[in-house]
Amino acid sequence: xxxxxxxxxxxxxxxxxxxxxxxxxxxxxxxxxxxxxxxxxxxxxxxxxxxxxxxxxxxxxxxxxxxxxxxxxxxxxxxxxxxxxxxxxxxxxxxxxxxxxxxxxxxxxxxxxxxxxxxxxxxxxxxxxxxxxxxxxxxxxxxxxxxxxxxxxxxxxxxxxxxxxxxxxxxxxxxxxxxxxxxxxxxxxxxxxxxxxxxxxxxxxxxxxxxxxxxxxxxxxxxxxxxxxxxxxxxxxxxxxxxxxxxxxxxxxxxxxxxxxxxxxxxxxxxxxxxxxxxxxxxxxxxxxxxxxxxxxxxxxxxxxx
DNA sequence: ACTCGTACCTGTTAGC
DNA sequence: TGCTAACAGGTACGAG
Numbered sequence: 001x002x003x004x005x006x007x008x009x010x011x012x013x014x015x016x017x018x019x020x021x022x023x024x025x026x027x028x029x030x031x032x033x034x035x036x037x038x039x040x041x042x043x044x045x046x047x048x049x050x051x052x053x054x055x056x057x058x059x060x061x062x063x064x065x066x067x068x069x070x071x072x073x074x075x076x077x078x079x080x081x082x083x084x085x086x087x088x089x090x091x092x093x094x095x096x097x098x099x100x101x102x103x104x105x106x107x108x109x110x111x112x113x114x115x116x117x118x119x120x121x122x123x124x125x126x127x128x129x130x131x132x133x134x135x136x137x138x139x140x141x142x143x144x145x146x147x148x149x150x151x152x153x154x155x156x157x158x159x160x161x162x163x164x165x166x167x168x169x170x171x172x173x174x175x176x177x178x179x180x181x182x183x184x185x186x187x188x189x190x191x192x193x194x195x196x197x198x199x200x201x202x203x204x205x206x207x208x209x210x211x212x213x214x215x216x217x218x219x220x221x222x223x224x225x226x227x228x229x230x231x232x233x234x235x236x237x238x239x240x241x242x243x244x245x246x247x248x249x250x251x252x253x254x255x256x257x258x259x260x261x262x263x264x265x266x267x268x269x270x271x272x273x274x275x276x277x278x279x280x281x282x283x284x285x286x287x288x289x290x291x292x293x294x295x296x297x298x299x300x301x302x303x304x305x306x
Numbered sequence: 307a308c309t310c311g312t313a314c315c316t317g318t319t320a321g322c
Numbered sequence: 323t324g325c326t327a328a329c330a331g332g333t334a335c336g337a338g
Contacts, residue, residue: 002331032315061332084332085316100316123315125332181309190333197331247318250331267331287311290329311337320328 002082004060004161004195005238005260006250010088011058011145013253017090018053018065018117021109025049033102033119036081036154037129047130048078048105059143059164060194062155063088066133066146075133079152080119086126089118090253103128122249129154140166161195162232163239173224179216184291186216187231196231199244199267202292204231206266206274211298212284212291218301237263266292 026048028034028041037044052068057077064077080088089098093106093114103119119128133150136142142151144164160167175192176183186192187201196204205212207230210223219227238244242258246268251257261268265275270283274294284291 006331035314081333082331083315084330121315122317123330123332125315179309185309188332199331244331246331288329309338311335313335314333316330318328318330320326322324322326 002061002084002250003197003200003238003244004163004235005200006243006258007058007061007063007082007195008144008239009243009252009258010082011056011063013090014063014065014088014117015056015145017109017112017115017253018107019055020052020111021107021115022052023048023050023105024108024114025106027104028102029104030102030124032124033121033127034129036079036127036131039130044128044130053078053107055146057141057143057146057148059151059155060158060161060190061197062143062152062158062194064131064133064143064152064155066148066150067130075148075150076130077133077152079129079131079154081126083121083123083125083127085122085249087118087120087249087251088253089120089251089255091116091118131155138166158190158194159192161235162193162228163195163235167193169225169228172228173221176216176219176224177221181216182213182286183210183216183219183227184212184286187227193231195235198289199264200231200234200238202267203234203265206292206294206298207234209297211293211300212286214301266294268292 026045031041054066054068063080066077093116098120100120100122105117108114131152131154134153136149139149141147179186184201187196208226238260241260244260245257269281277296279296
């Protein structure tokens with residue numbers, strides 16, 4: 001479940017089940033699910049077993065579960081990145097293996113009893129890790145869901161996401177205005193703004209009537225503000241609808257799909273009419289991926305010789 | 307210091 | 323119908 005709304009749906013689903021729970025056992029079935037973990041799979045299993053999970057937090061598409069302090073170590077967390085196809089599922093302890101199950105963590109919660117937390121991932125671009133928590137430079141909370149001013153080392157280079165109260169609008173505008181890259185590439189650059197992926201980039205660009213190939217530095221302050229506002233709006237609306245699910249791949253911790261796919265205006269709508277002007281939406285190649293644009297509402301910028 | 311292209315995977319679908 | 327190519331929601335890294 002890749003972009004911010006889908007990851008937040010997962011975080012919110014995990015929170016009540018894992019906060020205050022103790023890890024009773026860990027089984028890593030596939031080492032590719034631990035590529036972000038420094039150390040062997042056996043190290044991951046051993047270090048996590050017996051620990052208490054304090055809560056959950058998220059910045060952009062990075063999710064983590066802070067662990068209760070271990071006097072022998074500094075603050076640390078189980079970090080999760082879902083990649084393109086990762087899922088975190090809550091199951092009964094003896095539930096049969098999921099398709100593409102990579103890691104299973106058995107937990108015991110004082111109120112809810114025993115549960116299995118399953119990480120399943122078809123394409124294996126996602127992974128888990130035990131990571132050190134480092135202080136945020138601005139002293140603000142590391143992410144959504146936890147007030148601690150800490151962030152996993154592997155997520156520290158990621159910008160705050162636009163739904164974070166500590167997101168710096170002026171900094172975003174400044175970074176954008178200095179870019180010789182296409183605005184869509186800037187939206188997908190998680191060190192500039194986090195949480196946006198291919199779906200919501202296309203949706204926000206459509207809503208703000210900006211062609212994805214427009215250079216960041218060519219956007220007026222006004223256009224940059226409009227874009228940021230539309231990014232926020234689409235992320236918030238998608239979150240309220242439980243995220244985007246085209247198929248059974250993108251689901252919450254109980255395996256249920258979200259409803260935002262019905263609200264898409266541009267993404268995946270090649271050949272269908274633009275909801276604003278009726279012009280046929282086209283698909284364009286974009287760095288080995290695709291962009292969906294309305295050729296009338298989103299005018300391709302003139303090539304300027306430099 | 308930037309910017310871009312590519313590698314990393316498995317599964318499904320579009321097209322011949 | 324069957325095969326192959328294209329494509330799918332992301333990130334990190336190396337080359338230029």
